[in-house]
Amino acid sequence: MSMFGRMNTIFQAKMSKVLDKAENPNETLDYSYQKQLQLLQNVQRGLADLVTSKRRLQLQHDQLQANLQKLDDQAREALGSNREDLARLALQRKVGVQQQLQGLDTQIAQLETQQEKLTDAEQRLRTKIETFRTQKETLKAEYTASEAQVKINEAATGISEEMADVGLAIDRAQDKTQQMQARAAALDDLVATGALTDFTAGGQDDIDRQLTQLSTGNDVDTQLAAMKAQLGHTDQKQLEASQ
């Protein structure tokens, strides 16, 4: 089946739930209208969930950002005490946190896009529901006329399609929200453990860690060298000042 054909089947499946329930046209209109109002509430709930997820990720972002500074301070302190091994650990962790931060940036941006789309969908649906409400009373009054039946079907099908589309948007937003919540839960550990003593905690096994070391080694070496140079420079200045 083609993509269009498949999309149509998906929509028909969602629409049939709204259209098949009522026996007579007046009932179809009223039943559909009730469903529309329910759907509008669902969109609003979906939006609220999305915003909650986004806030949580933003909060984690802020906390991880604070951890970066802390790890940097720790590395500096460790180097000052001639504990290069500890400084290395802190910087390795810092690189890991930086990678997580980049991932979070992407996800927060994705949630924002989804939020905009859902907000637009809500606006469209709200306007269409208002149009439908007016049309439905007119159509009810003309019910005896045979052409009213055609109009009723068209209005009911048109609004059902809109509802199916909004329903799909909510499903997708919920999917995304769930993914983000799982991710946020996994990140909580990382956010909570900023200190070196907790470095060995967390889900990584030894191989994971060694792999990370391979990829982060260069970055750590560069940062270590920079810190050493800075400290050396400061020591030299202090030496000169005391002479």
Place this chain on the structure above:
Amino acid sequence: MIARVSGSGQFELPDSSIPELHEYDHRLTEALHARDAQQFHALLAQMIEYVREHGTAVPHDTIVPSSIIIPPEDITLDEAHRFFTDEGLMEPVPA
């Protein structure tokens, strides 16, 4: 004819656009079956761009059914596959 871009609303296009859109549909389906994500996203973006360029947005207060429904522009290849197999995202067609 009316085309819906799922998640982005409806557009009215001249009937002369129909063959072009069906050509896109054909190539999109091929890319999906070949699991060619790059081609799939490129074609979908082109098709939606075509609809926006050649069509006029249907006003919010107009209730009208669509002739064709185009997948959401940010759909992933996995999601599109699930659309085809009734897994997860979509509920199966009732008997």
